[in-house]
Amino acid sequence: MIRPYILEETNWEHLKDEQFELAILPWGATEAHNYHLPYGTDNYQARSMVESAAGLSWEKGKKVIVLPTIPYGVNTGQKDIYLDMNLNPSTQLAILQDIVTVLNRQGIYKLLLYNGHGGNNFKPLVRELGLMFPDMFISFCFFPQMLDKSQYFKEKGDHADEMETSLMLYLRPDLVLSKDKWGSGEEKKFKIKEFNEGWVWAEREWSKVSKDTGIGNPEYATSEKGERFFYDVCEKMNELFCAICDADLNDLYE
DSSP: OOOTTBTTTOOHHHHTTOOOSEEEEEEOOOOOBTTTBOTTHHHHHHHHHHHHHHHHHHHTTOOEEEOOOBOOBOOGGGTTSTTOOBOOHHHHHHHHHHHHHHHHHTTOOEEEEEEOOTTOOOHHHHHHHHHHOTTOEEEEEEGGGSSOGGGTOSSOEEESSHHHHHHHHHHOGGGSOOGGGOOOOOOOOOSSGGGGTTSSOOOOOHHHHOSSSOEEOOTTOOHHHHHHHHHHHHHHHHHHHHHHHHOOTTOOOO
């Protein structure tokens, strides 16, 4: 069944008389996720969440359109991990500038970037785009920050961890290797303690901090945990989509 709010699926017969309020751009990455998860994990997660949430918003009469997922992200710290693909931030800016130019020209003034990859940092890009396109409202979100993960998962982590493994066990179990293949996701920390305190930052050399490319123990991951987290994220995103659609760009503050 064609979903009219998914640009890849819809058609000119529908679009020629349509006018959308909000465009949503899922942005992932292509990179190793421990031994057991597919390289496209971030893409599968972001795309599935956005499409599901947009469907809820569409049913409420909100004019949302989901753009095709960008499958490459910033992976500058993983240059020695085989076939981890990288887009430099400057390349991301160029891509976004072209996309925003199309939306702006066609009267879609609201864009939400749905980030599925921790290496993507959209804040400076959105700042720069805001100067280029002053009539656009451009925002972004990163789904792992949306909910209290401790209410869903036992182990902490940020890459191929219990959360991501649970999500993929729910979304694409056919792409998850058997549990005997799962790495422990052990992480080495900086010897300079200040870098571990959250107020100073340097890029991690991934192959030196993780043996299996994972950060976080996936041992307790289950499909049931993934399903519960997925649907709670989608419901929260639906609320956001609806709120942005309804927002008056000339009256955003109170």
